[in-house]
Amino acid sequence: MSIENNTISVKDLTIKYGEKEAIISVNLDIQESGVTAFIGPSGCGKSTLLRAFNRMNDEIPSCSMIGEIEWRGKNLLSDEIDPVLLRRAVSMVFQKPNVFPTSIYENVAFGLRIQGIKHKSKLDEIIEESLRDAFLWDEVKERLEDDAYSLSGGQQQRLCIARALATKPSILLMDEPTSALDPIATAKIEELIQALREKVTVVIVTHSMSQAARISDQTVFLYMGELIEAGETKKIFSEPEEELTGQYITGRFG
């Protein structure tokens, strides 16, 4: 695929922790629309790859990245990109619900306040919108000043999603967002992801193949740091080109 404005292109990306290579010269194009899932057995590097898109890997001292990620005509990995600004547009939801020890309201307000938005009415407006987008508004609208820890695990994760949406990101990275949740909470998050696809590009890492099959348009299969296969989800799950992919999705390893 050629370089278009609506593509995120990973070019010959290698990521190392110290001397150990976690991602080995990966090339990949991600459509800037819909949902893309990264699958593969644990330790295959899928989270490491995800954390490259908003430079979260910068926060790990031993981690180094070689290669390019091109988006909107810029190389996201170059020194001229400020990760702090980037993360506003490429936001992230993590594996464990990681709410801040403050109120529900302040959790969502965080990303806005650090951008200098102090006005209550503006904040109120964006916070309500974000909570609605995260399917949480009706459950919390009466108790916005309650401690975020008073929410259930699934609600906390949706709060984290609302928090990430508040800064109006173009891309939402999700690192196994349901791995700490029960099936009912998981179903709710999956439904939410389906609804979000209209507003934001979702890139999700998942340990569950069925989840990838249910929610994603594109699927990327990684194995031991290498990209084995990438393509339309339907195709990957029905007629994979690589033998390894076939073995993995039929549960023969991983």
Place this chain on the structure above:
Amino acid sequence: MIESGTFLDGRAPRNRFTHSALFSAASLSVIASALIVYTLASGTIRFFEYEEATFFEFITGTDWVPNGRNPSFGIWPLLSGTALIAVGSLMISIPLGVAAALHLGEFASPRSRRFLKPIVEVLSGIPSVVHGFFALLVISPFMQRTIDATYFNAASAIIVVAAMILPIIVSISDDAIRAVPREIKEAALGLGATRWEMATKVVLPSARSGIVAAVLLALARAVGETMAVTMAAGSVAALHFDPRLEVQTLTAYIAQVATGDIPPGPATDAGFAVGSALFVLTYSVNILAVGATRKRLGANRGKMASLLFQIKVKLSMILERISGDIEYNLTQSNPFIPTKYDLFRRRKEKVSRFIVASSLFVGLAFLLILLQTILETGLAGIDLQFLTNFPSYRADQAGIGPTIWGSLWLITLTMLFALPAGVGAAVYLTELAPEGILNQFLRRTLQNLAAVPSIIFGLVGLYVFSRMFGFGLSLLTGSLTLAMMVLPMIVVTTEEALLAVPKSFRDAALGVGATRWQAVRHHVLPNAVPGIATGAILSVARALGETAPILFVASLFSKTAPTGIMDGFLALPIQIFFWTRHPKEAFHDLAASTILVLLMLLLILNFIAIFIRNRAEARRSW
């Protein structure tokens, strides 16, 4: 040969004697606490039996004139002196300490952390009498020149007390900051926060209960600090808050009683009443600190928080009305072009991180100036004659021979009492005692004992060991007093060493039929020896540098080394105290030389502790 029946009917042998011995060791903290309360209570009652003293005047009076024909015992001047020093030193050490902890925990590279952390540790190892020397002979002259302070002044005391409590604030805040889960820090960064915003908006609020505890413990320490304030702040109790002038703290008054500047009678017994006030004060602060540590992250914030939230909402609405509306683009922002506000954030990040990083260098500068002054003044005076002669009243002949011997005797005896008791108590509490009310009670007692200001131990030594038990002004009295003081420290370090031994070791022994004590004796204690030894050596260092508890019982005029436990004694810190206060300058140099000897001994002790710890870590196979 095992007789049949020994393990079938009845119980296995239970090491009854060992159990009760260990239980007694654990109960010593209760006895020590009882002695403290008894000493303070009976002394206070004695004080109020004098005609000159009334309880009402004591708690409401604003004049503290213990001497003269018409004495007056209103405690407020002492309280205000104490408050001035405590609040003043906290105002310096809270910002510095929290900033330093933030730098260590969030910004410093592992390499600079390895370099910076020892500054804090060295600072915490300097005895308070050394800080007193520095305050009186270096900082005070500076204050006299710059802010027109008097010879004795609160300002110099405030500065050294700040340096003394800084390590408490740094190390406890650092622990709290490092305990903040990595996940929520990542959440902040993932939302586009700078590291500074992450540190101030997420890490600090999450660590706040730990930081509050740190501040409260530092406050308790500042209130209880004796030597530096006695030496630098003076002995005139006056109700004012001017740091340039002389003040007397609660502790300093007790020390004044100890040094014999106070005639017998109500003025002396007033020391006990002041001691009671000091005890109540530090005890309450300590209780608050324990309460603060209990509060966990994410615990329900309750009504107070909800109220604060309402206030915040109101404020921001007012703010909004005043400042009008800023346009905020609700559409997606450009990730490549910083807004004006982003540029401001970048500058703020740089400046703030620089300021925070420099906080530890203030501590370093303090340390370097202190060491440099002492080396400059003291090094020349150290020779064989100085190390062997007796403390003559002629400066050119004076030495510290008997003083060194006194200190060595003192720490040996102290450890002889405190080590078995402390290790025994720790073994009982961690390994044998059933979890329950009794265990909790014993632990709480130890915690409280650890928080008692050292000068109060001095009162107990004087009243109980010296007078009641009739041990007089002897090594025995001095070492029992110090033993009471270091006991909690030994218990805590021993417990840590025991808990570091894997549970599986105990299970393995219990699984083949050992009693709990046998498991501990053969499988836990041997593996905990290096940890216990390290803790014991650090306790020796503490006892060696401590002045206040033995201020009452040291014999200033003994010219010979002690030969038995009932002899009078001198100790290095006491010698430093008296030579520093000597009007002749030649004796100040002697004090500096004595400080150097004391610091050398402390340095050696610390090196031994580090050596043992490192060797044990290298040899450990589990």
